[in-house]
Amino acid sequence: MNASYLTRRLFYGLLLMLGVVVLNFLLIRLAPGDPAVVIAGEMGGATEEMLESIREDYGLNKPLLTQLMIYVGNVMRFDLGESFFFNQPVTSLIAQRIGPTILLVISAQILSILLGVFLGVIAARKPNGAMSAFVSVFATIGYAVPVFWTGIMLIILFASVLPVFPVEGMQSVKLRDAGILVQAVDVLHHLVLPAFTLAIIYLAQYARLSRASMLEVLGSDYIRTARAKGASERSVLFRHALRNAALPILTVAGLQFGNLISGALLVETVFNWPGMGRLAFDSILRRDYPTIMGVLFFASFMVVVANILTDLSYRLADPRLRGKS
Amino acid sequence: MNRITGLMGAAALALSAFSAPVHAEGGTLVIASNQVPRHLNGAVQSGIATAVPSTQIFASPLRYDENWEPQPYLAESWEVSEDGLSVTLNLVQNATFHDGQPVTSEDVAFSIMTTKENHPFKTMFAPVEAIETPDDHTAVIRLSQPHPALLLALSPALAPVLPKHVYGDGQDPKSHPANSAPVGSGPFMLEEFTPGEAVVMKKNPNFFIEGRPKLDEIIIRIIKDSSAMLIAMENGEADIYPFMAGSQEIKRLEKADHLEITSEGYAAVGPINWLAFNTASDKLKDVRVRQAIAYAVDRDFITKALHRGVSSPQRGPIIESSPFFDDTIPAYDVDLDKANALMAEAGFGDGMDLTIDYIPGPKEQQQSVAEYMKSQLKKIGIDVTVRAAPDFPTWAGRISSYDFELTMDVVFNWGDPVIGVHRSYLCSNIREGVIWSNTQQYCNEKVDELLAAAAIESDAEKRKAMYAEFQQIVAADLPIYWINATPYHTAYDKRLQNPPKGIWGTMHPMDRVSWSE
Numbered sequence: 013m014n015a016s017y018l019t020r021r022l023f024y025g026l027l028l029m030l031g032v033v034v035l036n037f038l039l040i041r042l043a044p045g046d047p048a049v050v051i052a053g054e055m056g057g058a059t060e061e062m063l064e065s066i067r068e069d070y071g072l073n074k075p076l077l078t079q080l081m082i083y084v085g086n087v088m089r090f091d092l093g094e095s096f097f098f099n100q101p102v103t104s105l106i107a108q109r110i111g112p113t114i115l116l117v118i119s120a121q122i123l124s125i126l127l128g129v130f131l132g133v134i135a136a137r138k139p140n141g142a143m144s145a146f147v148s149v150f151a152t153i154g155y156a157v158p159v160f161w162t163g164i165m166l167i168i169l170f171a172s173v174l175p176v177f178p179v180e181g182m183q184s185v186k187l188r189d190a191g192i193l194v195q196a197v198d199v200l201h202h203l204v205l206p207a208f209t210l211a212i213i214y215l216a217q218y219a220r221l222s223r224a225s226m227l228e229v230l231g232s233d234y235i236r237t238a239r240a241k242g243a244s245e246r247s248v249l250f251r252h253a254l255r256n257a258a259l260p261i262l263t264v265a266g267l268q269f270g271n272l273i274s275g276a277l278l279v280e281t282v283f284n285w286p287g288m289g290r291l292a293f294d295s296i297l298r299r300d301y302p303t304i305m306g307v308l309f310f311a312s313f314m315v316v317v318a319n320i321l322t323d324l325s326y327r328l329a330d331p332r333l334r335g336k337s
Numbered sequence: 338m339n340r341i342t343g344l345m346g347a348a349a350l351a352l353s354a355f356s357a358p359v360h361a362e363g364g365t366l367v368i369a370s371n372q373v374p375r376h377l378n379g380a381v382q383s384g385i386a387t388a389v390p391s392t393q394i395f396a397s398p399l400r401y402d403e404n405w406e407p408q409p410y411l412a413e414s415w416e417v418s419e420d421g422l423s424v425t426l427n428l429v430q431n432a433t434f435h436d437g438q439p440v441t442s443e444d445v446a447f448s449i450m451t452t453k454e455n456h457p458f459k460t461m462f463a464p465v466e467a468i469e470t471p472d473d474h475t476a477v478i479r480l481s482q483p484h485p486a487l488l489l490a491l492s493p494a495l496a497p498v499l500p501k502h503v504y505g506d507g508q509d510p511k512s513h514p515a516n517s518a519p520v521g522s523g524p525f526m527l528e529e530f531t532p533g534e535a536v537v538m539k540k541n542p543n544f545f546i547e548g549r550p551k552l553d554e555i556i557i558r559i560i561k562d563s564s565a566m567l568i569a570m571e572n573g574e575a576d577i578y579p580f581m582a583g584s585q586e587i588k589r590l591e592k593a594d595h596l597e598i599t600s601e602g603y604a605a606v607g608p609i610n611w612l613a614f615n616t617a618s619d620k621l622k623d624v625r626v627r628q629a630i631a632y633a634v635d636r637d638f639i640t641k642a643l644h645r646g647v648s649s650p651q652r653g654p655i656i657e658s659s660p661f662f663d664d665t666i667p668a669y670d671v672d673l674d675k676a677n678a679l680m681a682e683a684g685f686g687d688g689m690d691l692t693i694d695y696i697p698g699p700k701e702q703q704q705s706v707a708e709y710m711k712s713q714l715k716k717i718g719i720d721v722t723v724r725a726a727p728d729f730p731t732w733a734g735r736i737s738s739y740d741f742e743l744t745m746d747v748v749f750n751w752g753d754p755v756i757g758v759h760r761s762y763l764c765s766n767i768r769e770g771v772i773w774s775n776t777q778q779y780c781n782e783k784v785d786e787l788l789a790a791a792a793i794e795s796d797a798e799k800r801k802a803m804y805a806e807f808q809q810i811v812a813a814d815l816p817i818y819w820i821n822a823t824p825y826h827t828a829y830d831k832r833l834q835n836p837p838k839g840i841w842g843t844m845h846p847m848d849r850v851s852w853s854e
Contacts, residue, residue, distance in 0.1 A: 045730025049737060049772060052457070060768055062457070069512075097375055098532045099512045105532060171568055180565035184574060185367050185535065185556045284565055286534050294373065294533060294561075299730050 021323065025316045032312040033087055036305050037080050047096055047299040048072060070096055087309065093302035097295070102306035106288060110310075112182055113287035116279065117272045119203055120210035125265060127211065128218025129258075133249055135219065136226035147219050154216030159275055163209040163282035170205060177205050180284035206283040210275050214268055221264055225257035266322025270315035277311075363540070363553035364852040366833075368843065369575035371561050373533050376516035379497045380448060381455040383751075385580055385606075388494045388844040390536045390557055394435075395497030395521035396545075398426050398445060398476075399488060400846065401605070403839045405660060407488050410846075411440060411498055411522070411545075421483030421795040428474040432545035434500045435526040440545075442470040447501040449478065455510050460755050460792070461490045482793045485800060486753035489605075494844040495756070498522060524550035524848035534559055544848065551834075551851030570596065570828055577829040577836070579843040582699050584645040590828040597831050600647075600824065602842030607656035607750025607757060608823035610648075610702050612693075612710065615742050616816050617778040620691060625683040627815040630743075631669035632676035633717045634710060640821050643705050648824035653808045654758055656750045656822060663805035666812040676717045688718030695725070695745035696732050702823060703745050710743070733772040747823050748773060752840070754804060755792050762811060763788060779816030 048066040067073040071082065086093060092102035135147035171179035178184065178201060187198050229235065230253055238252045277289030284290065288307050295303040372386035379391030398412040407415075412426040432440040446468035453462035464484040469477040478487070490496060500522075503515050510516075517530055522545065525538035536557040540550055558575060560566045567586055569575040571593050579602070581587060591598050612634070614621045621627060636650045652668045655661050680686060693710055695703040704725070711721040721743075726732035735741050751757030760766050760773065764780035784807060791803035811817075827843070829836045835849040 045728065045734055047730070049733050049770070050730045052771070060770060063770060095532075098517070099376060100517060100532060108531060167564070172564075175568075175572060178574070179568045180560055180562060181558075185558050186365060186574070188537070188556075282562075284560055284562055286531075291533065297728050297730075 017327075018324070021320055025320055028316055029309075029313060030084070032316075033084055033305075033309060034080065036308045036312075037083055040301055040304055041076060043296075043299070045299050046072075047301060050299050051096055083305070092306035092309065095295075095300055095303045097298050097300045097303065102302050105291060105303060106306055106310055109286060109288045109291050112285055113273075113276055113280070113289065115199075115203065116206055116210065116285060116287060117269075117276050119207040120214070120276070120279075121265065121269070121272055123207055123211040124214035125218055125261070128215040129222045129254070129261060131215070131219040132222025132224075133226055133254060135223045136230060137245075137249065139223075139227055144223070147223065151216035151219045154212045157212075159209060159213060159278050160282050162212055163206070163279060166205050166209055167282070178202050179205075182286050206279050206285050209282070210272065210279045213275060214272065217264070217268070218261060222254075222257060222261055225260050226253055229253045229257045263322065263326055266318060266325070269318040269322075273311050273315060363551070365554040365556060366552050366577065366847070366850060366852075367575045368555065368557045369566050369569055369578040370557050370559055370580075371563070371566060372580070373559055373561075374536070377519050377527065377530060377536065378499070378510075378513070378516040379494065380452045380499055381511045381516070383457050385844065389579075390527075390538065391497050391519075391521075392493035392523070392841070392844050392846055393525040393538050393555060394519050394523045394527055395493065395499065396432065396440070396523045396846070397493040397496045397498055398428075398491040401489070401492055401840055403601075405604070405840055407491075410493070411445070412491075415488075417488075417795075421485075421793075422480050424478040424480070424487060426476045426478070428476065429545055430474060432522050433543055434522045435520045435541060436500070436503075437543075438500060438502055439473075440498060440500075440522045441473040442476040443473075444498055444501045445476045446470050447505060448499045449496065451499060451504065451510050452496060456495075458495070458751065458756050460759060461486070461495060464793070483795045484755075484793065485795055485797070486755035486792070489753045490756065492605075492752070492841060493523075493846055494605075494841050495751075524846050525555055528554075546848060550846075550848035552847070555847065573830075576833065577827065577843070579825070579827045579837070581826045581828060582823055583701055584647040584824070585701075587647050587824070587826050587828075588645065593828075595831055596828050597833075597836070598826055598828050599836070599838060600826050601838040602827055602840075603822075603825045604656070604658040605750075605752035605840035606825065606842065606844075607659060607752070608747055608825060609651050609654075609656060609750065609819055610706070610745070610747050610821050610823050611651075612706075612818040612820060613744050613746055613777050614816055614818070615739060615744075615777065617739065618742050620685075620689055621742060623683045624814060625679040626685060626689075627818070628669070629676040629679035629683070629717055630714060630719070631815060631818045632672045632679065633713050633719075634669075634818065634820075635671040635713065636668075636820055637671075639706055639709065643709060644701060644821065644824060647826065648702075648821040651819045651822045652812070653819055654762065654811055654817070655754055655804065655808060658822070659750065659754075661754055661801055661804045663808040665805075666808050669818070673716055680717050680719075685718070688720065690720045690722070691742045692722045692724050693743040693745070694732060694735060694741045695723075696747065697726055697729055698747065702747065702821075706820065707745050736776050737770050737772045737774075739769065739776065739778065754788075759788050759792070761817065762807075777816040779811075779814065781810060781814060784810055784814075 048063045051066050052063055071079060095102055095105055131147045135144040138144055167179050170177045182199055182202050184198050187195055235253055238248050277292055280287045280289035281293045292304060292307040374386040377387060377390045379388050396411045399407045400410040402408050411428055411432055413429045414427045416425045428442060434440060449462055449465060449468055453465055464480045464482045465478055466481045467479045500520050503520055504510055504513060519527055524541055524544045526541045528539045529537040538555045540553050560569060563586060567589055570578050570590055590596050614627050616622055640648045640650050651657055653666050693707050695707045707723050711723055714721050736744055749757050761775055762784055763775060764785050766775040767778050768774040787803050787807045791800050794800040794803060832853045834851045834853050837843045837845055837847055839845050
């Protein structure tokens with residue numbers, strides 16, 4: 013890999029971010045509803061003077077293009093503005109929410125890869141067997157069912173009918189002063205349903221991908237050699253075959269990151285998870301422009317960075333890609 | 338699989354042992370709320386979301402008991418002058434802010450003037466001209482005209498006493514950084530405020546009322562999903578759920594053995610669910626059409642069937658639980674013949690088309706009632722189209738720009754008619770672009786005169802008579818057809834002592850609330 017590739021990649025990343033910022037700004041302004049009316053309404057109804065002063069305070073009385081220029085300028089200095097609703101810097105609101113979102117996304121990612129690959133490998137062992145059919149059906153359903161529906165079903169099953177998991181939030185408020193270990197267990201307990209909900213869609217994709225990838229590898233000569241040497245079936249599957257089948261899976265995992273973030277937005281709303289997704293959702297309802305744009309900016313930023321990293325690591329892993337661009 | 342479920346069950350049991358609340362002396366009270374506060378300063382912000390924490394953190398000059406009687410709080414006594422033009426507050430000597438500074442008359446004067454200038458309820462302190470502070474513990478409020486609503490406006494929900502040494506630094510009080518980290522003199526002190534998530538308040542050990550507060554901690558937990566809210570109440574994650582409005586929720590929590598459900602605590606809130614008319618529209622400017630609609634709608638069906646008996650009928654602009662309510666106003670009991678006759682008289686014998694909007698909110702109070710209106714009004718030849726709004730901003734935009742014919746809405750009385758009722762009926766409050774002004778565009782000079790006179794009438798009986806006349810006039814003119822009081826209920830753990838059931842409910846200091854042993 014050469015430096016010019018890296019520079020070019022970063023440059024395109026920046027350009028993409030600029031596009032994202034402008035597009036976010038314009039799309040949000042297309043939605044009907046005046047934030048000044050919302051703010052005044054939230055404050056208990058108001059006078060025209062109050063509406064005017066709110067518009068002035070938040071720069072909403074300036075021409076749209078001017079507002080856009082100011083916003084882009086601020087973003088370039090990493091100033092995401094102040095929330096209309098909370099009167100606090102958007103960056104500090106996001107800072108409070110980023111941890112829970114990352115925890116959720118990473119748990120779901122790990123869960124979906126582990127379970128998905130495991131199912132895929134099992135299915136690949138007997139491509140025409142019952143297990144394989146089950147995995148295919150499960151994968152199709154898992155992929156097709158909307159994530160909020162899965163979430164609600166899990167809540168009904170495991171929080172209401174069979175109350176083993178908490179239904180919302182990330183922590184029990186009454187455990188705030190408990191020891192760190194108790195709190196950690198409590199957070200994990202809260203994490204199970206949302207992480208599993210989010211994992212299900214991607215789990216299905218990993219299952220299908222690893223099944224296909226494994227089938228391809230299992231047909232190759234070195235597997236036949238391994239079997240001929242008398243390696244156990246488990247060793248053949250997991251030690252010999254999976255290693256080579258894993259490369260495409262890892263690539264997809266990197267690309268999947270963006271989808272996971274968008275999926276997290278929905279899951280957080282269903283489970284009242286205190287992350288960026290719920291912040292975005294609530295902010296949209298409140299027409300809190302700076303917060304919506306801030307969250308979208310940050311989420312896009314993470315996706316772009318993840319994509320660049322995937323690209324780079326892929327080139328590191330596969331020598332054939334070096335020198336191409 | 339069995340083993341896994343077993344393990345999960347064991348883990349859950351272990352966790353529930355951890356989370357069982359300890360109910361000895363002190364203890365924690367978890368309030369479940371679906372309202373998100375912008376900040377915690379009730380001096381510059383109205384609404385339940387801010388008032389619930391604000392009334393715990395800030396003390397105020399007076400507070401009210403469950404019989405609408407003012408009680409001492411920061412003011413140990415007070416006198417209203419003969420002419421009603423001044424009110425003297427004698428403050429307690431031992432009150433301090435959470436940062437240790439004493440509460441003085443300077444703070445009281447500063448707070449009332451700040452509230453007057455910044456709170457959206459402009460009528461609350463409008464007649465206050467100046468506040469004199471002859472000594473540290475005396476504040477004399479000078480009025481331009483008698484203002485009988487003043488004492489109620491000095492309640493915790495409307496008049497938090499702010500520390501002048503924090504807020505007097507010249508920054509805009511509406512966006513002051515201290516709004517999110519407030520310092521008050523109330524029974525609880527802010528410990529942590531996570532926007533959109535939780536407010537944590539700890540006991541104020543130096544509270545000026547001895548032996549109070551009883552609790553160690555109050556946590557307001559924001560849970561926006563109503564089913565999650567119910568489960569949290571059922572399994573003891575939350576102890577009290579105020580402002581609950583759905584009959585399904587109320588009925589469901591009634592079944593939980595450890596919970597008590599009450600509709601007390603909302604008398605001063607006075608939330609009225611109503612059908613408002615755009616009286617400037619060609620179809621609705623004739624009062625006979627509005628009356629025909631009123632005669633066609635069965636209020637009892639709505640409260641008994643749609644709301645399953647949890648809401649109560651409301652037939653006037655002033656909440657029926659208020660001392661100012663006049664029970665002789667016409668109820669417009671359902672009478673389809675009369676309704677049809679009125680439609681014919683108004684020249685709409687062949688019927689008409691109307692659109693009905695509703696404020697996005699609890700379906701039972703809004704959409705269901707709107708759908709019911711549609712089927713009911715068909716009986717008098719009105720073809721109604723129900724128009725949904727995807728969210729509050731869309732609805733507010735339509736209503737405040739008069740792009741509507743009929744709309745469902747919920748509006749609060751806020752204790753005294755001056756504060757919450759006048760705004761919907763005064764000619765002078767027809768303000769385009771402003772939601773919860775007189776968006777009905779109703780104007781009757783007699784009403785304006787009566788309300789202006791009632792606002793300054795110090796004699797309670799005479800004032801009541803003026804409001805009675807006002808209610809008779811608007812009930813005849815019918816710019817709004819009042820349907821029901823929003824059926825706010827509070828669910829709380831049975832072991833709670835002195836649960837907040839006064840006129841302001843949870844918008845009142847909870848220093849007396851405690852856990853039983």
